[in-house]
Amino acid sequence: MNFYSVRDLRTTPKTIWENLAVDGEAVITNNGKPTAILVDIADGDFEETLKAVRQAKATIAFNSMRMRAAENGYMSDEEIEAEIQAARQGD
Numbered sequence: 001m002n003f004y005s006v007r008d009l010r011t012t013p014k015t016i017w018e019n020l021a022v023d024g025e026a027v028i029t030n031n032g033k034p035t036a037i038l039v040d041i042a043d044g045d046f047e048e049t050l051k052a053v054r055q056a057k058a059t060i061a062f063n064s065m066r067m068r069a070a071e072n073g074y075m076s077d078e079e080i081e082a083e084i085q086a087a088r089q090g091d
Contacts, residue, residue, distance in 0.1 A: 002019050003034070004029065005030070020040050023040075024040045
């Protein structure tokens with residue numbers, strides 16, 4: 001997988017698009033940190049590709065929430081019910 005800086009997008013876009021067509025993926029960096037992924041969908045279905053990317057992002061977010069919950073300890077049913085009641089009373 002190729003890595004390109006934001007500057008590369010401005011200065012050598014043709015090279016990036018050509019390589020993307022061959023490799024299928026590229027990472028865009030900003031200040032040396034990966035910030036975006038380019039995915040070639042020329043031969044694919046845009047809607048299906050977008051759906052797959054969104055599903056992957058949702059899975060990552062869900063797994064992150066599960067890890068945080070495990071680190072902080074799970075709430076009992078009683079604690080959950082108390083939180084719900086407190087929220088309802090705050091309305």
